[in-house]
Amino acid sequence: MNILITSLARLLIFPGLVFRVPAAWFFLWVERKAVARMQGRIGPPFMQPFYDFIKLVGKDTPQRTAQAEC
Numbered sequence: 001m002n003i004l005i006t007s008l009a010r011l012l013i014f015p016g017l018v019f020r021v022p023a024a025w026f027f028l029w030v031e032r033k034a035v036a037r038m039q040g041r042i043g044p045p046f047m048q049p050f051y052d053f054i055k056l057v058g059k060d061t062p063q064r065t066a067q068a069e070c
Helices: 001-036 048-058
Strands: none
Touching: 001 048
């Protein structure tokens, strides 16, 4: 019974995630492109939301030091 529930969850949840992430990146690109056109600019390249995500994942979280607290 547990295997059946797990299989159903994988079929229902995973394909949704596979569709939603690229769709979200596409609509974010469309929004940025439209705003840029309204402002008289060219706008970002198609892969820009993906590049922004990779840059965000690669950043380190700044740590406080004793000198910064003074």
